Amino acid sequence: MSETPPQSASITLGREAGHWVGRFMAMASPCEVLIEEAPAALARQIVDVAAGCAWRIERKFSRYRSDSVVHMIGSNAGRAVVLDEESAALIDFAATLTKMSEGRFDITSGVLRKAWTFDGGSVVPTQEQVDALMTRVGWHKVQWRKPVLQLQPGMQIDLGGIGKEYAVDLAAARIEEISPGSSCLVNFGGDVAVRYPRRDGQPWRVGIEATARAGAAVHVVHLSRGGLATSGDSRRFVLHQGRRYSHIIDALTGWPVPDAPHSITVAADTCTQAGTLTTLAMLRGRESESFLRASGAKYWIQG
Template sequence: MKELQIEQRGSVWVGVFRAMASPCEIHIELRSRKRAAQLMALAQKEALRIERLFSRYRDDNVIHRINTAAGRSVTVDSETARMLDFADQCFTLSEGLFDVTSGLLRKAWNFDGSDRVPTMAAVDALLPQVGWQQVSWSEPHFTLPDGMQIDLGGIGKEYAVDRTVSLLNEHCQAPFLVNFGGDLHALRSPVTAQGWRVGIEASRGGSSDALHSILLERGALTTSGDARRYLLKDGVRYGHVLNPKTGWPVEGAPASVTVAGNTCTEAGILSTLAILHGNEAESFLEDQGVRYWVQR
């Protein structure tokens, strides 16, 4: 659904399109359909721009140049530099649990709902090529050892939400909500309601009913979990969030974690880190002093 589709729901216009392998929605409370459509087109353009810039599936962007540089230094633009700085910060603060070089492990893992769990040997063979501590980063020069890769997918969608919110805020004062694949951010509530009604879906069991209903006045919500990307073998479910130190799914990880934050970038890293903390997810989130919902 590359084309923008627009419909009216009560006092709110909703624009729907697809970007970053996710369904995307822009909700804007405006009288004018024409003005709403202009703002939604602006949001869609920004989402697609960020997808083009940071997607690991393209061969015409900075990520491809870095991943195919064969150990040579790559000069990056200022926006990419900010993302690399954030990746470095996340790696340091998480003591190596959040690592954008761990995407290489997808060569062994394909979380398609099947029972095809890789062998220990296949995973172990990739581990020497995982580890942010092996890269060289001094803005604007980034050097990745030959054979390694980076994948900004773990922070890219949340960044796209926040960038889109900032852009829309520059062009209108109307209440709006940005929702990219379940990562949400709103700056102000609708005039006709106390907030945006948001549902947290049950992570397993196939129910379409919301497990929790939240009234989001402003701020962000993100969810990490294994509802759609997992393997199932001999009654054991393997979630798609991998420990970069072992190459295997985190033991004792919650089925899903939803976190509220000031921005999607902030909430997103906390929800992912909570998954990576496994059995200690709730304790980790309590220490952060954030509002959260965990499903086990």
């Protein structure tokens, strides 16, 4: 599928602090690509490729589009569907995450958004509402033999928990193909990939945004190669009777994970690996830091 961005007019490109910065919106997130020492035409090509990757993944896997693979799978619930190689690989990865999390991460739990709206409001569903939806949640109810997937009637999938990190790594790989050795930083809504340090040998500096309860930015990460991913509740939460409910839902209960940190950031070899660790850690709640410590990963926790 082509990755030429059809929305290229919505990309901005300019010089800031000695490097090129391209900006666009994708996957409901502000995205940017920082590029050092490149002709304007090449910088534009790099940003176009990154945006094209992001927009293609959004079109293909968004639960909000009627022409997406996710919508096709949900529309065929109860019937077997044969998936293309890329879609099957993402489903396989999601199944691995479900196993690693002992069922707390589950792409079939997206149906719970019918009960939960994490918009900063105060509405919390009843247990009865959650229970009614939980009958349609559970990877163990799915038949999956790659590349054939079959959901039970009424079930859906949601790849939002893994799609953005995948898109970041894909964009970084595509940039390497068209401009080998280019010093770039790809940032899709706070999920980051870097393949090379800056031209002077110094690492890229990536700020970790403070949570709503903190204040200014609290950490700066020095990244020469690898990925960075953050998960938290600074924007997506419910505040009910003085209690803050994170958007990180435990698929075993249908309720937000109790006692989870407000934010976890992890550095790893790829953005996808970093995102995997942030997700698994968040789902551990109060045990998140002990999990990350045992993993050996570099991490930063707020709250």
